[in-house]
Each structure stands twice: as C-alpha cells, then as structure tokens.
Amino acid sequence: MAASSTSSTKTEITLRLSEFEMPPMQDALIIGHKAPIGFEAAKRIADIISPNQYEAIKVQHPIIEAIVVRKSLMQMVDRDTLISIILEEGGKVANEATILKVQLSIVLCVSKTVEP
Amino acid sequence: MITTVSSIMEKDLITIESMDSVDNARQIMVRNRIGCLPVMENGRLVGIITTWDVMSSHPNRLVADAMTAPPIYVEPTASLWEAKEKMDKYCIERLLVVEKGQLIGLVTKTRLYFEIAKHFDMLTQLNKKDYIIHEGVKLLRSGKEVSVIFIDIDCFGIIDKEYGHIFGDLILKEISDLLKAKVPADCFLCRYGGDEFVVLTPYKKERCMELAKELLDAISQHEYSIKVNVTASAGISGGRREKSRFSGNHVDDMENLINLASLASTSAKRNKVPLVIADGFISSKM
Numbered sequence: 001m002a003a004s005s006t007s008s009t010k011t012e013i014t015l016r017l018s019e020f021e022m023p024p025m026q027d028a029l030i031i032g033h034k035a036p037i038g039f040e041a042a043k044r045i046a047d048i049i050s051p052n053q054y055e056a057i058k059v060q061h062p063i064i065e066a067i068v069v070r071k072s073l074m075q076m077v078d079r080d081t082l083i084s085i086i087l088e089e090g091g092k093v094a095n096e097a098t099i100l101k102v103q104l105s106i107v108l109c110v111s112k113t114v115e116p
Numbered sequence: 117m118i119t120t121v122s123s124i125m126e127k128d129l130i131t132i133e134s135m136d137s138v139d140n141a142r143q144i145m146v147r148n149r150i151g152c153l154p155v156m157e158n159g160r161l162v163g164i165i166t167t168w169d170v171m172s173s174h175p176n177r178l179v180a181d182a183m184t185a186p187p188i189y190v191e192p193t194a195s196l197w198e199a200k201e202k203m204d205k206y207c208i209e210r211l212l213v214v215e216k217g218q219l220i221g222l223v224t225k226t227r228l229y230f231e232i233a234k235h236f237d238m239l240t241q242l243n244k245k246d247y248i249i250h251e252g253v254k255l256l257r258s259g260k261e262v263s264v265i266f267i268d269i270d271c272f273g274i275i276d277k278e279y280g281h282i283f284g285d286l287i288l289k290e291i292s293d294l295l296k297a298k299v300p301a302d303c304f305l306c307r308y309g310g311d312e313f314v315v316l317t318p319y320k321k322e323r324c325m326e327l328a329k330e331l332l333d334a335i336s337q338h339e340y341s342i343k344v345n346v347t348a349s350a351g352i353s354g355g356r357r358e359k360s361r362f363s364g365n366h367v368d369d370m371e372n373l374i375n376l377a378s379l380a381s382t383s384a385k386r387n388k389v390p391l392v393i394a395d396g397f398i399s400s401k402m
Contacts, residue, residue, distance in 0.1 A: 036174045038181025040134075097174070 351380025
C-alpha cells in the first residue's frame, strides 16, 4: 500500500512601517571611492530630493571620494574647517566601499561684555 | 598628403550615456568585445569608460562616477605621431577623435603603432617622410625657423648595378649611420626614398648650409666597407622665415619646402655642384 503524503506552502508577510526621513542624508554624507554611488549620483540625489540645500564636494582623500554637506552648516562654520573636520573624523571609520550618514550639531557660544 | 588619424580611426562607435550604470557599460563591452565606451551627455562627449574603470568601480555606480574625464582627444587631421605623443603623455590605450566638438572616431594604440611601423624604414632604422612633416609642422606652429636639406646620393644606380643590391643596401646603411651621427640633436633625419635623405632643421639658411656641407663631406670622405667612392648632392630650402610666403596650411608648407629642396638637389646634380639653395616658394596649388 502506497504511503500518502500532504504538503502545503504558506507565505507569511510582515510589514514594518517607519517614516522615510526627509532628507535621507541628514547633515552630511561621506562617500567612499568604491561606494555603490559616487559623487555625481549623490549630487543629483541631493539636488532632486532637497534642491539648493546640500553641496556635493569632491575631495582629495585616500578613502573618501566626496562629501555632501548641508549648506546651512557651512554658513555657520568656515567651509574648509568643516570639510577638514568631516574628513578627519569620517576617515577614521569609513572605508572605500561605505557611505556614511553624518549627524552634525553646531552650537554657537556667544559671550559679550557690555558697559554697565 | 600625410597619413592622418582620420584614415585609421574606427568610425562605428558604440557609446553610453553618463547616467547609465557601470554594470550596463560592462555588459555592452562584453557583448561587443570592446575595451572602452565614449560617454555622452545630451549629445556631448563628456568622458570615456574603459575596462579598467569598470573593474575598479562598483557595478551600481553611474558611468559618470566611474568614467575617465575630461576625455583626451585629437583632431582628425592630427598626424600619427601627434596621436602617439598624446597617448604617451596621458598613458592611455585609446584616443578619441573629435571634430568641431563632435565625436567622430576612436584610435587604439595597437592600430596606431601598426600604422606608425609602416612609416619606419627597417634597413636604415630611420623614419620616413611623414615623420619629418609632422616635426616640421610642430616647428612651424611654434613659430620657429624651418629649413630642409634634401640629400641625393650621386649615381647610386651604378653602385647597385656594379656591386648588386645587397652591397647597395650596405652602403645605404652606412650612409644613414653616418648621417645619424652627424645630424645635431635638434634636427630630424629621415630616409625619403631609395637613395634620398631629408634633414629638417630649425636653423636659418646660413647655418643650414654649413650643416649640409658637413654632411656632404662626411659622405664623400667616409671609407665604405666596399671600395667605392660615394658622393652626394644636396638642395636646401627655407631658413628665411621672415621672408617666407607660407600658406598657413603647415602640412602643405612642409611638403612645398621638401619639394623645393628636392628640385634644388636635382639642379645641383645637373650642374655638377654639391649644393644648391632653392629660391622662391612653390604654391601648393600648382
């Protein structure tokens, strides 16, 4: 007598919803030389998603090809200083294949002395 | 007429858009068995992507982020040596050909070297005429003086007939070695034809005459490996740039200078004098 067998296939679907961050790159992006997107792609993404808000900058660095920085940050801190800090710190953790999202906070401390 | 890049370039080019992916570029290269693709953006040439670029980039990247830019190119009227100089300077294997801003062709290093080899004389180890024209055009472009010495060996046919072509070739080789040793480093020497040699100099007429005399003396005073007296006649043209009537087409002007010097050497031979200076300038539209 032949053994009978039954089988069934079930597909389970799980949805996980979360808000898409706008813009997705936050304050800055660090793009490695062999990352899946390069300077040109990052520049165009930024221009399309957040027109006039970001500046893509090609850099001379052994690991990093480009950075994309929120323009408003460069109005608060000298452009070259900001780039240098991002490269210095980013260069410690980035590798050629990565794209790093950077959160940057700038606190401006003002102290004034006035005549009584 | 000299051989230009336009006569050896590939014309049916496959191109890719800058917004295409590196992976797509790779697939096109594999499918068509080609090593590079010119990159276009809105009909404008913006770069070139090679197998090397593809190998060293993430496949997801835009071609714009992997290509070599700006593109290195030459005009279709460029000489073979001009193309070679550019390839050597930028260490590239493929050179684009652009005319009035439009991409019209591509030259590979292999094809270029194959063509250049045709302009090299194996017997004397000297370049042929086109190379001299190329160097002459460079001198003219840079505003330097240009003069040409056309050297024709006297009665060389008799040497060939009396001793045979093997010994004739031997004499030619000895003459070319003599000339190579005597021609200054800032001049250029080529074998023009059978028993004719051309020296291109950046000298004024007087200095060019001195050099021509030295070369003729060297040829006539040398002891050749077969006991034979060899003499040569020479014609000189150019060396008077301030009085020149150049057409503006440097290739035409160089060909005219060589032609004048050649006629002057014939005149020297006919009049049994060693050296004749060409007078006047032959129009390219004769």
